[in-house]
Amino acid sequence: MRKYLKFYIDGHWVPPETPKQISVINPASEEVCGYISAGSIVDVNRAVTAAKRAFVTFSRTSREERIELLQRVLAEFRKRLGHFGKAVTEEMGSPASLADEAHVPSGILYLNAGIEDLKTFKFEEDRGTTRIVKEPIGVCGMITPWNWPISQLVCKVVPALATGCTMVVKPSEQAPFSAYIWAEVMDAAGVPAGVFNMINGLGPEVGAAIASHPGIDMVSFTGSTRAGIEVARAAAATIKRVTQELGGKSPNIILEDADFETAVSHGVRSVMSNSGQSCNAPTRMLVPTTRMEEAAAIAKRVAEVTTVGDPNDGVSIGPVVNRSQWEKIQRLIQVGVDEGATLVTGGVGRPVGTGKGFYVKPTVFANVKNHMTIAREEIFGPVLSILSYENIDQAVEIANDTEYGLAAYISGSDTKTIRVVASQLRAGQVSINGGGDATAPFGGYKLSGNGREVGEYGFHEYLEIKAVLGYGSKPTAK
Template sequence: MRNYLKFYIEGKWVEPATPKTLEVINPATEMVCGQISLGSISDVDRAVNAAREAFTTFSQTGRKERVELLQRIVAELDKRHEDLAKAITEEMGAPVWLAQRAQAAMGRAHFITAIQVLENYKFEELRGTTLIVKEPIGVCGFITPWNWPLNQIACKVAPALATGCTIVLKPSEIAPFSGQIFAEVLDAAGVPPGVFNLINGDGPTAGAAISSHPGVDMVSFTGSTRAGVEVAKNAAPTVKRVSQELGGKSPNIILEDADMKSAVVDGVRAVMMNSGQSCNAPTRMLAPQTRMDEVIGIAKAAAEATTVGDPNGNAQIGPVVSEAQWMKIQRLIQTGIEEGASLVAGGTGKPEGLERGYYVKPTVFANVSNNMTIAREEIFGPVVSILGYDTIDEAVEIANDTQYGLAAYVSGKNLDKMREIASRLRAGQVNLNNAPMDLMAPFGGYKASGNGREWGDYAFAEFLETKAILGLTQ
């Protein structure tokens, strides 16, 4: 049983202003596995004040000092890798293999990337007699999600520290364990007091206090579009910068000349990974009508071959994060059936033999039209919807017919054609032929999927203000 009842403020572990606790549920067992304290407005005030005071000094540190700090953090992350992976499996149900190789590993990877960017980043540029200077924006409030908990913490904290900002972090109260260990990592790495602060709490209280606080200069939020709208509303009166990575309903256009088996299997696996709880998952598979029967057969086999079970075992996917999430997914699967989509694999209820735990059957729908609920709403579960198209223009029109624009996928053999299709897709990131992840590529969305960019050098821009000094040379 984990008991994380203190907050990390000004370099110390401190008691909350008002004792209030929340039980954390292990989604694989449905049993309480720990508890955290829920922060109040007073706790947020204390953390923000510590960050503001620390900013005066930390913002003036040099490149070398910050590179060395990030390197120490990487060293401490290496020491705690196993602890972080175990915490992620326990708090949100990621299988051990995924927690170790991806979930925990991505935290380290973002710090390595930030070091590489920082070593060569141009913070100053002389244009004639004017010096353009990029300076740290100030105190940053981070509100992070439960689906990739360490990844989303690290991809914000690493560039913020690299640019000289100070931080108040509120991890998800549903999956808070990895955030607590992360704070221990930063403490062990010698982050100066007040530069990084951690408050646990819920969105309506601690989250709202951070996003509305006049002492916070920018807020970065990852989560649902609905919650992102509330964050933006809370931030508006203080005119702070808001960066958001929100929902997605990403199209996966499979062209007629694609290696159909590879493209369809990769598409299904990409949705199933992490139990479908990835905002950029290619949940709408767009297939040519001329090859639809073949696509459905391959997708059905791929879903049925996906093993579900105890995340501490050898299953490919574990449970979804909570009962509320499980109920939402069940409701949407049932809605797909009622609206006339063809259930090809999976369906409602738990997989056979898994009565305890929030497990979902790997599900595939065919004969889906883009006006159906399962094609419009973000399900955030292991559910693939297959839609047909007759022409490329129709495929692009269907792909773009969504409120979201986080990611898109295209599979085929003609790269020139794929490049042209990519230029027409309204999404922040387009993946061709299952290309490998690029940590230097900007990650973020169009439309209701957000308004900022994370990862690599593009992440630095979110944490910098631009100043022009005129007449420097005369």
């Protein structure tokens, strides 16, 4: 039983202002596996005060000092890999293999990438007699999600440290364990007091307090579009910058000349991974009308060998994060049936062999129309919708006919055609034939958010731009 009841503020572990606790539920067992404290506006005020004080000196550190700091953080992170993996599995149900091979290593990747980007990033440049200076924006509020808990935390903290910002973090109360271990890493690495502060609590209380706080200069939020809208509303009164990575309903266009076995199989596995709890999952598969039956048969085969169960038992996918998510997914699967989509495999109810735990059957629908609920709403579970198109123009039209725009996927053999299609898709990332780059800028169009995370482009969100006019002018003679 984990008990993480203190907050990390101004370089110290401190008790909350009010001793109110939140239970953390293990989604594989539906039992309480730990407790965290519920913060309040008073705790946020304390953290912001510490962060503002620390910003005065940390914002003036050199590039070399911040590189050295990030290297120390990386060294301490490596010492705790096993602890992070166990925490992610326990808090959100990730299979141990996925936690150890994807969730946790992403932290190393983001740290290494941040260090390398910082070495060459241009904080100053001259344009004629004007000097353009990129300065740290100030105190940053960070609200992180439960579906990739350590990954999303690290990809926010790294650019903030790299650019000289200080921060106040609120992890998801659904998956707070790995964030607590991260705070221990920051402490062990010798991050200066007040630079990193972490408070646990509920979104409507701590999250809202961070978003609306006049002492916070920007907010970086990852989560649902609904919650992102509330964060933006809370932040509006103080005119702070808000960057958001929100929901998705990503299209996966499989062209007529693609290797169907490979493309469909990869698409199904990508949807099922992490129990479908990835905002960029390719949940709308688009195939030529004449290939629908073939695609459905391949998808059925792949989905039915996707093992579901205890995340410590070597399964493909574990549970979804909590009861409310499980109930939402069950409701949407039933809606898919009721609206006339063809249920290829899966369906409502728990998979055979599972008892307690928020387990969902790997589910595939075929003959889905883009107006159907399962093609419009983000289900956030292991559910794939297969849609048909008559020609490439219609495929692009269907792909873009969504309020989201986080990611898109294309498979095919003709490079020219693929590139033309990619240029027409309204999405922040487009993956061609399974191509991946974890250090590429990540973020979306439309209701999928604004701003970008990761790498050099992620740095820009934490910087203000100052133009110093006449910087290069020669002094006027007296």
